[in-house]
Amino acid sequence: MQPGTDASFIKPNDRLTSFERLEIYNRQYWFRILGCFYEDYPGLRAVLGDSKFERLARAYLAKYPSASFTLRNLGGRLEKFLAEEPQWAAPRQALALDMARFEWAQIVAFDGEARPVVEIDSLLGSDPAKLRLALQPYLSFLALDHPVDDCVLALKKAALRGEASNAVEASPKSGTRRAMPLPKREKIYVAVHRHDNGLYYKRLEPEAYHILTALRGGAFLEDACAEALASAPAGDWAEVVRKWFENWRQLGWFCVQ
């Protein structure tokens, strides 16, 4: 802001200058927005540490200010930002990106739309070469290079232990929290979903991940399975796949179009 701009439209009073009155709103804005970020991305904060996390948040919001009436969508473009400007997460760019994707998937799973579950009877007799299966909008299927699901679970358990012990803790929004130990790189496939409105993570076999993502992309059932298993090791895949689909059906993952 140009010097004096504040005074040109905001009145001073007997205690505060125009700038000081405007500054109250500036401080409140960052307090509110950063508070939301802390709540939504505890894992990313643990990966980066407090200082780097706040710098990342400020840089992200400067480039992508909130474009939604709800704070729920504040992190909606964070993955894009981290891909565009990885330097804000250096030297843990890949881990930070994995964590950001995983934590956004949790937000989607928490309050995403759930459509009516498809009834198995309605599929009987369908030709798998012409059958498409829709997947619940609240589901996310992630291919990640780090076991961030284990990291987030460990963070949650640590938080619960802290509450249970009634230990006096510094505010989670302050202090000099250390960055989390770097997990080893490990290719994982995970579904982030909900069941009975509880949030869950489910590790997937690579072939299962590829089937599900192909179905989500609109592939016919037969094609999705064939492509996913094309380079799979030899085995009784028919029974394995049957069990997968039964499990996913029981979880309510398949929905009407």
Place this chain on the structure above:
Amino acid sequence: MPANAFNGFSDYGIGIGLRIPHYRHILEKKPVVDWFEIISENFMVDGGRPLEVLDRVLEQYRVVQHGVSMYFGSADPPDREHLKRLRTLVRRTKTPWLSDHLCWGSVDGRFTHDLLPMPYTFAAAKHTAEKIRQVRDFTETPVCVENVSSYAEFHASEMTEWEFLSEVVEAADCGILLDVNNIYVSSKNHNFDPYEYLNNIPAHRVGQIHIAGHSKFKKYILDTHDHPVLDPVWKLYAHATRLAGVTATLLEWDDRIPSFEEVHREALKANRFIHALEAVATP
């Protein structure tokens, strides 16, 4: 007067905000509460636990919606997606009225998530009233507009805040959600008499009253909603109820939230002013 067109001719008493730390207590213990106020935006979602909790609360309790991001005073027209989600929620809760703030907070599709004060001009009043009418017509629900607490004033203002509020609600033909804590906070920050504010708004349009706590700093007061209601605010509340009649009253406690019992106990203190008013009214 208390039950009027602006609160759907409902006769609601003392309510409290529906807040996450109290969910378990409310759903398990089912305490007697006249009504709950929900923040609309927290439930304008597509599914999941928020709506599950809301539906369970709706089975037992009356609920009124209060919004924080319609920004009646913003230059942009009401967002269509926002309106549709709001209307969907209105149909779910059957809220007898809904409310939001006399403020702006967005520009060109960017949101501050704050309740920013407006310049009190006739042009702003006209524009704001038109937006309120649009929201009321789209949701088919009475609207009450809430006065905000503020920390800044504009050179461009052509009238006082209470004159502006009156101008807006008359032009929009809507109700007032009278926040007496916000009046007190603003009166200290801007050096005006809060009783002059109360005495010069159309009391017959008051559909709901908010009470809350605040925090005092060296040079200003901040509307923090994290303390019990202070005595000067209770006195303003008493005066407001004398002017507007016994009106649906809601205690806002949004930060450092204590137990449900403590919040509810604080809200029910409003009864002593209501009973005093009723005692005077009784021949």
